[in-house]
Amino acid sequence: MAQVGMERFQGQDLVRIGTGDNYLLLAPAHGGRLVRWVHRGQDILYWPDDADWSRVAKVRGGNPLLFPFIGRHFVDGEPGKWRDADGVVRELPQHGFARDMAFEVSDFSESAVSMTLTSSEATQAGYPFAFVFTATYRLVPEGLEVELEVRNTGSAPLPWYAGHHFYFALPHTQRSATRLSLPPADRVRQTPDGGLTGAEPGERTYRLDDARLQDTFHILRGPGTLRLQMPAREIDFVLNVPGRAPWHAITTWSEREDSDFYCVEPWLGLPNAIGHGEGLRWLAPGKAESAVCRLVI
Numbered sequence: 001m002a003q004v005g006m007e008r009f010q011g012q013d014l015v016r017i018g019t020g021d022n023y024l025l026l027a028p029a030h031g032g033r034l035v036r037w038v039h040r041g042q043d044i045l046y047w048p049d050d051a052d053w054s055r056v057a058k059v060r061g062g063n064p065l066l067f068p069f070i071g072r073h074f075v076d077g078e079p080g081k082w083r084d085a086d087g088v089v090r091e092l093p094q095h096g097f098a099r100d101m102a103f104e105v106s107d108f109s110e111s112a113v114s115m116t117l118t119s120s121e122a123t124q125a126g127y128p129f130a131f132v133f134t135a136t137y138r139l140v141p142e143g144l145e146v147e148l149e150v151r152n153t154g155s156a157p158l159p160w161y162a163g164h165h166f167y168f169a170l171p172h173t174q175r176s177a178t179r180l181s182l183p184p185a186d187r188v189r190q191t192p193d194g195g196l197t198g199a200e201p202g203e204r205t206y207r208l209d210d211a212r213l214q215d216t217f218h219i220l221r222g223p224g225t226l227r228l229q230m231p232a233r234e235i236d237f238v239l240n241v242p243g244r245a246p247w248h249a250i251t252t253w254s255e256r257e258d259s260d261f262y263c264v265e266p267w268l269g270l271p272n273a274i275g276h277g278e279g280l281r282w283l284a285p286g287k288a289e290s291a292v293c294r295l296v297i
Contacts, residue, residue, distance in 0.1 A: 004108045009035065012053055015105060017113050018139050024113075030056035031099035032115040032135050034063040037144060039297055042233070046169040046261035057099045060255060061167050065148070067098035067117070067133050070163040071271020074194030082274050084128070092126045095165070098133060112138040119153070130154030133162075143235070143297045147244075148268075149290035150283060158283045161248070161269025164293060167261040172254075174231050175208040180264065182206075182250065183224025188217045194272040208262055213252040217270055219278075220249060228264055238294035239266060245291040248279040266293050 007016040007025060014025045014035060021041035027033045033056060037044045047061035057064070075081040075089050083089050093100070101122070103115035114136040119129065132151040137144065152158040170178060186199035202218055226237035239247040251265040268291055269279025283289050 028103040032103035046167045064099040064165040066095040066163040077193045145294040151288040163267035178208040179229040181227040184222035185218040218250045236296040241292040
């Protein structure tokens with residue numbers, strides 16, 4: 001393991017990169033979770049004061065890493081399952097298994113850290129593929145960049161569609177004063193059996209208290225700026241990085257009307273894509289593919 005800087009937080013030893021009032025705190029042993037992102041002394045992400053570290057995958061906060069698949073999957077209407085190319089039905093938890101597993105720090109510097117999850121006996125039953133999944137966080141002068149890379153170390157094509165689950169700190173009383181601007185996109189939701197509703201043209205700008213945003217997938221249909229304009233700050237999402245996998249959709253969600261966070265989540269595919277194909281990616285043996293998300297404040 002690379003030598004890393006550590007900080008004690010909520011009774012846990014977390015990895016810290018950055019200096020002064022610009023830094024990240026990450027928990028490799030808990031799904032590679034980004035716990036805090038402090039920019040110019042301000043917390044950009046929400047993290048609860050009473051977080052249950054015995055069940056970090058269930059904590060609402062930070063940025064969970066979603067891999068190998070995102071969202072809920074169904075087989076014949078039964079959740080938590082997917083059917084592989086040979087017709088074998090396999091179990092897989094919501095948002096995949098990465099957020100429940102320990103990552104290793106594979107590279108580290110003052111401004112960047114890479115964390116790696118490698119296939120093992122623990123991953124084979126639900127996802128019978130050989131892989132190396134690496135998440136790299138980089139502090140950049142204007143904000144944060146995250147790269148997700150998958151390497152297929154096996155002999156069979158590997159299906160995948162990963163994603164982020166950013167919990168942005170936002171008092172619920174400020175939702176009506178917050179705007180989300182999107183590139184051209186269609187609104188879609190998941191049906192109770194794992195299918196998709198019919199696509200309807202999306203708006204270019206929404207208020208965050210708009211009910212049409214709740215648990216909604218915005219399938220990106222063209223170039224444009226994704227911007228979250230909050231009273232305290234403005235965040236631009238740079239998603240179209242040349243030579244990298246394109247982001248397929250943005251998901252918008254919050255737990256309750258009085259939750260002091262709001263999630264804007266770049267996803268490489270849609271839930272249950274292994275069944276309906278919307279955003280499903282296949283990676284050839286011996287190949288690697290990555291996607292970059294840059295958040296500019």
